[in-house]
Amino acid sequence: MSSLRYRSVFLSDFHLGTRWCRAKSLVSFLGSMECEKLYLIGDIIDGWKLKRSPGWPNSHNSVIRMILKLSKKTQVLYIPGNHDEFMKEFSGYSFGGVKICENAIHTSPEGKRYLVVHGHEFDVAVMYKPWLAFLGDRAYDFALHLNTGLNAVRSFLGFGYWSLSEFLKRKVKDAVKFIGNYEECVARAAGKYGVDGVICGHIHNPSIRRFKEIDYFNCGDWVESCSALVEHLDGAMEIIRWFDKQTKKDEESVVYLEERSAVSAAD
Secondary structure, eight states: OOSEEEEEEEEOOOOBTSTTOOHHHHHHHHTTEEEEEEEEOSOSBOHHHHHHSOOOOHHHHHHHHHHHHHTTTSEEEEOOOSTTGGGGGGTTOEETTEEEOSOEEEEOTTOOEEEEOOSGGGOHHHHHOHHHHHHHHHHHHHHHHHHHHHHHHHHHTTOOOOOHHHHHHHHSHHHHHHHHHHHHHHHHHHHHTTOSEEEEOSSSOOEEEEETTEEEEEOOOTTTTOEEEEEOTTSOEEEEEOOBOOOSSOOSOBOOEEEEEEEOTTO
């Protein structure tokens, strides 16, 4: 029986089809929770990587099977991002109980309305400078390769997982500035839609913030953060992290960690 029960769960950026997807941790999380509605907010499948180097690990099939299993009793909405934009062709269709849509409006128990989008629509590089987005994607890949080597050494020395690219995003001035500008841009756009807030992914930076009267939620990713945005039964929103306590011989062992950063429904 599932031990965690939520009203809604928001997940994004699995990047299935790449070696970086933390599929076993993702399967563990999906199998440990129940919710009334599940939002898959883009970059679930990484079409960019599959186009360059086709490959599909068996563990990624387990993620698909778990989602289809959940869809039998849970409403599942799949909102494509920029890495899986090919799925937009199927907008309005349902596959195995999973409905494809370009965006959605989520309503909280108190009647707050949130725009749910992947978020690349507000990224200038993705929308207007695709060559820059391509270079950024390659640079991110390089950082993840370095991260693999660093964590192999850390594991040998008895230390836990540490993310180089997440560290760089938080410490490098330009990266911090980009994230801040992006979040403000998304919040402003949400105001134009006449909603109370926005829920997105895209930048792999889990966050709950408030810009004037607009709530901003980013559910993170399953490449590094292993994070989810969850809506509790009372409407409170929270980011949780589900890090795997992995070794190469035992990737099934996981530990549940919380990052309590809730926005009260009564706010």
